[in-house]
Amino acid sequence: SPAASVPAKFASGDVKIALVRQLSSGDYFEQWLAGAEAEAKALNVTLQISSGDGNNDKQALNLEQAVNQKADAIIVDHGFAQTVQPAIKKAADADIPLVAFDVDPGTPKAVALSQDDHQIAEQALGALKADTGGSGDVIYVYVAGFAPLDRRNETWTKFKTDNPGIKQVAQIGVVNSSTASAVADQAKAALQANPGTKAIFAPYDEFAKGATLAVKELGLQSKVKVYGADISTADIGVMTEPNSPWVATSTTDPSNVGRVAVRAAALLVAGEQVDPALMVPPALVTQQQLRDGKITNITQLTQAVPALVTPDVAHVPWSAS
Ligand code: SR1
Known part of the structure; x- marks a missing residue:
């Protein structure tokens, strides 16, 4: 028409x-x-x-x-x-x-x-569950008051009830103008205090970047994996670095x-x-998928996962875009 x-x-x-x-x-x-x-x-x-x-x-x-x-x-x-x-x-x-x-x-x-923040958390936690077999010590990154993080937290709370083998050993988190480096410092301390940690659930990319940095600085890449949210070209670089612990992210x-x-x-x-x-x-994006598809930036990602572009949500009938 x-x-x-x-x-x-x-x-x-x-x-x-x-x-x-x-x-x-x-x-x-x-x-x-x-x-x-x-x-x-x-x-x-x-x-x-x-x-x-x-x-x-x-x-x-x-x-x-x-x-x-x-x-x-x-x-x-x-x-x-x-x-x-x-x-x-x-x-x-x-x-x-x-x-x-x-x-x-x-x-x-x-x-x-x-x-869809509940789905964002469900997708990332689905990957965490698949990798851990549904049991193990997990560090959680969260700051209350931000609506998307609060909704993801609802899913995390339910996930822990549904998966009693998953034990939250520490909760960390800060949102400021240097979130990633602040979270990295907190995550390092939490990892040192909890040497049995298998995973970090960090559902915001600044959290995931911080968690990833902490795991790398402590040399724990083979033991601890990071499950995040969001993506950017820089995040794709972090996820696909050799030996990166950031293995999955759920994202728009x-x-x-x-x-x-x-x-x-x-x-x-x-x-x-x-x-x-x-x-x-959102869609779940894994490290494996990025590596297999040789995806290095957001443009390539949206070509590989076209559902990430949603022209029908709030479609403007007089516009071509
Ligand atoms: C501090 S709130 C950060 C979140 O807002 C958006 O919903 C993004 O997905 C990000 O994770």
Whole structure:
């Protein structure tokens, strides 16, 4: 069928979407932004980007500002419910369309976008179970309060109940501007305190990179394997290094998720219907698969796993992308 005509406000380049981020450093957030920017360009939308850089009060102020400036739509990218929900309510009261990625908006007027975090944890833990036979000491990396990590934690909690042979011997975790190196320090201490550890469940790529570094620095690659989440070209390099302990990750294509967020916001600006809960499915990516397929970057990965690109999630009828 012929493509729908471009709404006038988009054709004239008058659409402004505020992107209000909690975090911006690290591979995941950089790729996500690149996807959001590419989609904004394709849709002739101006993206007004701010980041709290981990400062929740700053993110809340940035969000207040986006509401006061009457952006055509707002995307809230991560954040803690208690710091962003008051301003999200103001946006809803002012009828400003809003997409909340990885944070509970607290109002049904906003579109809630997430990755399927339960599936992310299930896929990574499925690999861990297959490799360990369902028993052994495991170090877990987690920080409470981040919605995606909290959902993955629900799956981990159930997994431990369902697999009594799996013993969590330590919980570590930090999210800051140098997450990977902070987690590496913590993981080294946890590994030294728990010499029987067989696996580290680290469901965020900065966690997995830190865990991998710790295992390598202690020379434990043959004993301890890492099961992570997310992927980037740099992560593919880490996973496929000779003797790398990072053997599996469950992931979306982060740049695809950024694209989906902008498409959903654009649809709302155009008055189109959008599913109130959008979810992007992940795929399990293993070290073996990357090596066998000679995959060295994200472009090659999305060619090998086309399901990582989801053009039908928040499809924009007037756009070719
Ligand atoms: C600190 S939260 C990090 C997570 O946000 C996104 O959901 C990514 O998948 C990442 O793991």
